Every structure is written in structure tokens, then in C-alpha cells.
Amino acid sequence: MDDGPDVLRARVVSGSREFDLEYAWVGASSALPLLVFLHEGLGSVTMWRGWPQKLCAAGGFRGLIYSRPGYGQSSARPAHEKWPVGYMHSQATEILPALLHALGADAAAEPPWLVGHSDGASIALIHAASFPRNVAGLVVLAPHLFVEDLSISSIAAAREAYVTTDTQGPSLKVKLGRHHRDPDSAFWGWNDIWLDPAFRNWNIESMLPQISAPVLAVQGEDDEYGTMAQLDSIATHVPHAHQLRLAACGHAPHRDQPQRLTEATLEFIAQHR
Numbered sequence: 001m002d003d004g005p006d007v008l009r010a011r012v013v014s015g016s017r018e019f020d021l022e023y024a025w026v027g028a029s030s031a032l033p034l035l036v037f038l039h040e041g042l043g044s045v046t047m048w049r050g051w052p053q054k055l056c057a058a059g060g061f062r063g064l065i066y067s068r069p070g071y072g073q074s075s076a077r078p079a080h081e082k083w084p085v086g087y088m089h090s091q092a093t094e095i096l097p098a099l100l101h102a103l104g105a106d107a108a109a110e111p112p113w114l115v116g117h118s119d120g121a122s123i124a125l126i127h128a129a130s131f132p133r134n135v136a137g138l139v140v141l142a143p144h145l146f147v148e149d150l151s152i153s154s155i156a157a158a159r160e161a162y163v164t165t166d167t168q169g170p171s172l173k174v175k176l177g178r179h180h181r182d183p184d185s186a187f188w189g190w191n192d193i194w195l196d197p198a199f200r201n202w203n204i205e206s207m208l209p210q211i212s213a214p215v216l217a218v219q220g221e222d223d224e225y226g227t228m229a230q231l232d233s234i235a236t237h238v239p240h241a242h243q244l245r246l247a248a249c250g251h252a253p254h255r256d257q258p259q260r261l262t263e264a265t266l267e268f269i270a271q272h273r
Contacts, residue, residue, distance in 0.1 A: 005053065005065070007023070008023055008025075009021070009022055009073075012095065012098045012102050019095070021066050021067060021069065022067045022073040024065045024066075026064075026065060027052075027053065027056025027057060027063045028061065031062045032062070033061060033112060033269070034063070034105065034113070035055070035063045035113045036063075036100075036112045037063060037065045037120075038116035039067065039117060039119075040120055042071075042187065043071065043118075043120065044067040044073075044179045044186070045067050045072050045073075047179045048254070051255070054262065055115075059265075064112075068091055068095065069095065071186045072180055072181070076181065077186075082192055083193045084193070087193060088123050088204075091123045092123045092127040092130060093126065096123065097127075100112075108133065111133070111134050113138070114127060114135060116138070118225065119190070122143055125138065125143060125145070125211065129210040132210055132212045135213045136213060136214075137269065138213055138215045139216045139265050140216070141252070142218070142220065142223055142225065142253065143217060143226075144225075145203065145208070145230050145233045146230075146233070147202055147203075148226055148229065150225065151194070152195065154225050155194045156195060159195070208233075208234065208237035208238050211238050214241075214271075215234065215240070216241070217244070218243075218245075218264070220246045220248075220250050220251065221248075221249060223250055223251045224250055244261075246261075
């Protein structure tokens with residue numbers, strides 16, 4: 001990431017396992033609120049492409065970006081290991097709290113805002129439902145609450161793109177290799193579980209009523225990985241949530257509509273500080 005933040009390493013203990021996680025602080029060094037950025041299913045620190053820095057600079061916030069185990073420069077997923085159906089739950093209730101503890105961030109005393117994209121948005125929702133007093137607010141971009149046929153077809157297409165050599169330009173594997181030390185770790189961990197028939201029953205809707213923090217849910221009208229049924233479900237289960245539905249926007253609002261998203265996020269946080 002050009003002119004990006006200094007990337008650091010943290011040793012995180014979760015159960016009987018230890019992980020080295022890459023992370024970076026952005027924005028004001030001691031400002032509040034703290035915003036924690038949770039990346040997508042193929043994301044990493046660098047795949048945010050600078051949007052967290054711009055948001056934090058615009059709002060005077062402090063931001064924490066990190067790569068989950070298996071991604072970026074964090075500990076790679078062992079080649080033989082397949083993620084379980086509940087992998088997002090363990091990220092939300094074990095890895096994220098362990099990282100915050102390792103970095104000295106007291107979520108009970110100073111609850112952070114969680115800004116999540118795709119899988120990261122789902123992890124943010126699970127965390128807020130599991131620890132409602134430890135979250136100041138949520139901004140969730142293209143969240144997954146349940147599995148849709150559109151998601152599965154797009155993820156299957158991504159598999160074809162990953163294993164196919166593109167003579168017209170860099171392959172998906174080469175592109176991911178720019179952001180992940182082990183692109184196979186990132187890609188197959190995500191792709192295999194989403195395409196596992198057992199994952200079709202994955203659903204977090206029953207958890208949503210436990211969320212008490214303010215929620216801004218954002219989705220593009222042209223999202224290739226999910227429909228507006230996801231936001232409709234949030235409206236049903238989290239009545240206090242606000243929505244932003246973006247035209248001319250796909251699965252990544254922070255890349256397709258960065259200025260509109262930044263403005264909406266700043267306004268929403270200001271209303272609920």
C-alpha cells in the first residue's frame with residue numbers, strides 16, 4: 001500500500017492456539033472513538049486500499065486495521081485445515097477480543113466502533129450481539145446474515161477465476177498474491193467453506209435482536225454477492241438500524257462510492273457519539 005501505515009505484528013492466543021496477526025494504527029494517535037476495521041472474505045490490511053486512513057483523517061478518529069488468521073501477512077492457514085461452518089463466530093467471539101486485549105484496548109471501558117465489510121460485517125454483527133456493552137456502534141458494508149443463491153454462484157465463479165490462467169492479464173491468484181503472503185491460505189479457506197453444502201444453513205438472524213448499539217447498514221444495488229434481502233432482514237431484527245442503499249455500487253462501497261460512504265459514516269458517528 002503506497003504511503004500506507006506502518007504494519008506491526010501481535011501474538012494472539014485463542015484457546016490452545018497462537019497466531020501472529022498483522023495490524024496497523026491509522027489516524028490520530030490517541031483520539032476517540034476507536035474504529036476497528038474488519039475486512040472481507042478475501043481481504044487484508046492492504047486490501048482496504050487506504051479508505052480507513054482517509055475516513056479516520058476526515059473524522060479525527062483513531063483506527064485499527066488488521067488481517068485475520070489466514071490472511072495478509074498474518075499466520076497462514078495450515079494447508080490441511082478446513083474452516084468450520086462457525087468460523088465467523090470464532091473470529092467474532094475469540095480472535096477479535098484476544099487482539100484487542102493484546103493491544104491494550106479496553107473495550108469494556110472505551111467501546112470501539114466496528115466497521116466491517118462482507119464477512120467482516122458479519123463478524124462485527126456477531127461480536128456486537130455477543131458483547132453488546134463492548135461496542136459503541138457498527139457500520140456494516142454488504143453484510144451476510146444468511147446464505148443466498150447469488151452469493152454461492154458468485155463464489156463458485158471466483159473459484160473458476162482462481163484456478164484459470166488469464167492470458168489477458170494477471171490471474172486472480174496473482175492479484176491476491178500482492179496482498180497475501182499465502183494466497184492459497186486466504187482463498188481456499190474462504191472458498192471451500194462457502195461452497196460446502198453444510199454452510200447453506202449458516203444464519204445469524206436469531207442473534208441480531210441482541211444488538212443494542214447504533215447500526216448503519218450499507219449495501220450497493222449492484223452487489224454481486226448479496227441482495228437487499230440482507231438489509232431487509234436487518235431492518236426486521238434490528239429496528240433501530242439505519243440503512244444506506246447505494247446506486248451504481250457493487251460489493252465494495254468503500255471502493256465504488258468512497259466519498260458518499262465517508263460522508264454517511266461521519267454523519268452517523270457524529271449523531272451517536
